[in-house]
Amino acid sequence: xxxxxxxxxxxxxxxxxxxxxxxxxxxxxxxxxxxxxxxxxxxxxxxxxxxxxxxxxxxxxxxxxxxxxxxxxxxxxxxxxxxxxxxxxxxxxxxxxxxxxxxxxxxxxxxxxxxxxxxxxxxxxxxxxxxxxxxxxxxxxxxxxxxxxxxxxxxxxxxxxxxxxxxxxxxxxxxxxxxxxxxxxxxxxxxxxxxxxxxxxxxxxxxxxxxxxxxxxxxxxxxxxxxxxxxxxxxxxxxxxxxxxxxxxxxxxxxxxxxxxxxxxxxxxxxxxxxxxxxxxxxxxxxxxxxxxxxxxxxxxxxxxxxxxxxxxxxxxxxxxxxxxx
Amino acid sequence: xxxxxxxxxxxxxxxxxxxxxxxxxxxxxxxxxxxxxxxxxxxxxxxxxxxxxxxxxxxxxxxxxxxxxxxxxxxxxxxxxxxxxxxxxxxxxxxxxxxxxxxxxxxxxxxxxxxxxxxxxxxxxxxxxxxxxxxxxxxxxxxxxxxxxxxxxxxxxxxxxxxxxxxxxxxxxxxxxxxxxxxxxxxxxxxxxxxxxxxxxxxxxxxxxxxxxxxxxxxxxxxxxxxxxxxxxxxxxxxxxxxxxxxxxxxxxxxxxxxxxxxxxxxxxxxxxxxxxxxxxxxxxxxxxxxxxxxxxxxxxxxxxxxxxxxxxxxxxxxxxxxxxx
DNA sequence: CTGTTAGCGCCTTCAT
DNA sequence: ATGAAGGCGCTAACAG
Numbered sequence: 023x024x025x026x027x028x029x030x031x032x033x034x035x036x037x038x039x040x041x042x043x044x045x046x047x048x049x050x051x052x053x054x055x056x057x058x059x060x061x062x063x064x065x066x067x068x069x070x071x072x073x074x075x076x077x078x079x080x081x082x083x084x085x086x087x088x089x090x091x092x093x094x095x096x097x098x099x100x101x102x103x104x105x106x107x108x109x110x111x112x113x114x115x116x117x118x119x120x121x122x123x124x125x126x127x128x129x130x131x132x133x134x135x136x137x138x139x140x141x142x143x144x145x146x147x148x149x150x151x152x153x154x155x156x157x158x159x160x161x162x163x164x165x166x167x168x169x170x171x172x173x174x175x176x177x178x179x180x181x182x183x184x185x186x187x188x189x190x191x192x193x194x195x196x197x198x199x200x201x202x203x204x205x206x207x208x209x210x211x212x213x214x215x216x217x218x219x220x221x222x223x224x225x226x227x228x229x230x231x232x233x234x235x236x237x238x239x240x241x242x243x244x245x246x247x248x249x250x251x252x253x254x255x256x257x258x259x260x261x262x263x264x265x266x267x268x269x270x271x272x273x274x275x276x277x278x279x280x281x282x283x284x285x286x287x288x289x290x291x292x293x294x295x296x297x298x299x300x301x302x303x304x305x306x307x308x309x310x311x312x313x314x315x316x317x318x319x320x321x322x323x324x325x326x327x328x329x330x331x332x333x334x335x336x337x338x339x340x341x342x343x344x345x346x347x348x
Numbered sequence: 349x350x351x352x353x354x355x356x357x358x359x360x361x362x363x364x365x366x367x368x369x370x371x372x373x374x375x376x377x378x379x380x381x382x383x384x385x386x387x388x389x390x391x392x393x394x395x396x397x398x399x400x401x402x403x404x405x406x407x408x409x410x411x412x413x414x415x416x417x418x419x420x421x422x423x424x425x426x427x428x429x430x431x432x433x434x435x436x437x438x439x440x441x442x443x444x445x446x447x448x449x450x451x452x453x454x455x456x457x458x459x460x461x462x463x464x465x466x467x468x469x470x471x472x473x474x475x476x477x478x479x480x481x482x483x484x485x486x487x488x489x490x491x492x493x494x495x496x497x498x499x500x501x502x503x504x505x506x507x508x509x510x511x512x513x514x515x516x517x518x519x520x521x522x523x524x525x526x527x528x529x530x531x532x533x534x535x536x537x538x539x540x541x542x543x544x545x546x547x548x549x550x551x552x553x554x555x556x557x558x559x560x561x562x563x564x565x566x567x568x569x570x571x572x573x574x575x576x577x578x579x580x581x582x583x584x585x586x587x588x589x590x591x592x593x594x595x596x597x598x599x600x601x602x603x604x605x606x607x608x609x610x611x612x613x614x615x616x617x618x619x620x621x622x623x624x625x626x627x628x629x630x631x632x633x634x635x636x637x638x639x640x641x642x643x644x645x646x647x648x649x650x651x652x653x654x655x656x657x658x659x660x661x662x663x664x665x666x667x668x669x670x671x672x673x674x
Numbered sequence: 675c676t677g678t679t680a681g682c683g684c685c686t687t688c689a690t
Numbered sequence: 691a692t693g694a695a696g697g698c699g700c701t702a703a704c705a706g
Binding site: 358359360361362365371372373374377396398399400401402464 | 675676677678679681682683684
Binding site: 032033034035036039045046047048051070072073074075076138 | 691692693694695697698699700
């Protein structure tokens with residue numbers, strides 16, 4: 023900046039005013055300095071600017087991999103979310119600092135927020151880190167979490183109404199005349215627990231008892247293996263609710279291997295409505311989460327918190343999308 | 349830092365030395381300062397630290413969306429790459445600054461690298477931005493691009509040998525006795541052009557002329573729509589090479605709708621080997637790219653360039669994975 | 675072994 | 691309308 027000031031024959035503060043557009047400055051001087059800056063390929067150093075302004079201009083997006091090392095980012099749901107977050111943040115002039123974290127140390131989140139690398143934090147998925155989130159949420163305000171909302175959590179959440187989503191799946195399978203039901207899902211993360219609960223609660227009492235809960239991992243390989251094993255053991259449900267589309271697709275593939283026709287002999291309902299659900303064979307019936315809207319809310323909330331505004335958590339409505347698998 | 353120095357009764361430089369571990373310091377003083385820092389929840393401000401050190405501690409990962417607005421990040425290949433990059437960078441103490449960019453302005457890349465927000469840049473996919481990459485590559489050194497390698501590009505590349513990959517697909521289909529061939533792919537980005545070229549070159553001359561090139565977009569919906577239209581028009585190839593797994597899965601789905609049995613009546617070969625390829629119905633034969641290795645190389649190269657070392661581009665070998673779709 | 679000092683590149687109050 | 695000066699939070703000579 024000093025160089026440019028010398029070249030333009032003005033002071034550094036004038037250069038600053040010309041390039042940021044802030045403050046009051048003669049229009050001609052401003053134009054002249056800007057032209058010179060372009061000519062010499064000069065740009066303001068954003069890091070220094072941010073240091074001076076007491077901000078970083080970045081929001082951290084953290085993906086805790088607590089329950090599933092392989093899940094996040096291999097699951098199209100999370101990458102779609104990440105893409106939308108990137109777009110939303112860019113639109114508002116913020117950078118997106120991404121971090122996958124293996125929460126081995128209990129203070130991974132605390133370390134991150136106190137390092138001052140970002141102005142706020144969006145955590146995608148509670149995973150099994152509920153305690154950590156609560157602890158940090160009590161003292162750190164600029165944090166929003168994608169996931170299940172809770173009674174009175176000390177942090178903001180944005181998420182789909184998972185209980186309602188589970189109920190949608192249950193009612194759909196009942197309408198299809200299915201009675202031998204099963205739920206496939208990871209029971210470690212609150213989102214999935216809520217889906218299971220909503221599913222069970224919407225069933226008539228006698229079915230609730232007979233419905234099988236199949237604990238499963240969230241990666242394609244392991245959920246396929248688990249489903250395959252399940253069918254190999256002779257289990258023959260006629261209606262399955264999968265806690266994610268990836269699990270749902272794995273179940274369909276495993277069923278094919280065991281000669282179980284979908285949807286004739288067994289209906290499968292997924293969760294998320296990832297883009298691939300539409301081109302699966304057969305196309306997957308699923309409970310849709312509005313990812314774009316979710317990303318928008320997450321960004322809205324964290325920026326409002328940074329601005330010191332008063333905000334509260336958001337709950338999004340799920341929608342059942344009927345396709346060929348049921 | 350000044351506060352902590354006062355509390356500990358030492359100077360700020362002593363605090364700095366204690367917390368960074370650099371320089372020489374009495375072990376007792378170091379411990380005392382550290383304990384105090386913990387007690388008061390003090391952490392060094394990474395931004396200020398980096399400003400002083402003349403670095404940012406971050407690498408930019410840019411995804412140009414030139415040819416396909418919807419592609420990147422909805423394609424599991426790119427998100428898998430992103431995940432691996434995040435892991436590799438984290439392991440080396442770097443942050444990952446992610447940016448999806450719609451290259452509407454010609455100087456999107458120039459703006460980014462000169463803003464000084466990152467120490468280096470990894471661009472995922474050349475898209476249709478070859479000219480921009482070349483221009484910036486001439487003056488900016490710390491850039492590595494995932495994609496096709498070129499004669500003498502002024503920037504570093506890491507990528508799969510797409511020509512060899514195309515040839516693998518061609519030979520496989522020939523072995524299966526397929527003769528009515530088709531290639532489905534976007535012909536806008538160099539990676540895909542190279543796959544097509546490798547495919548055609550490996551065919552006997554008479555087949556090369558009869559092979560249909562079907563231009564296609566890379567999102568699941570649009571590639572499904574295009575494939576569906578293609579079959580609806582009465583086309584009946586018996587061997588198809590898809591430029592990506594997503595396209596391949598779309599083709600399988602579209603074929604099912606038109607009563608074309610895969611693999612009996614038609615073999616389909618994809619490209620990438622995304623996790624889902626294994627659980628597709630039928631499981632997808634594909635040309636695997638080693639994403640983890642690719643990410644490692646990308647990070648290696650950009651960090652070596654930053655360190656001023658002499659390095660050169662890397663080309664990875666593709667492998668054919670035979671599964672049920674062929 | 676530790677303290678003092680001079681910046682990293684920028685913005686902003688206070689003068690003029 | 692512009693310039694001078696101080697400082698954001700930190701590190702690295704240079705002294706002592």
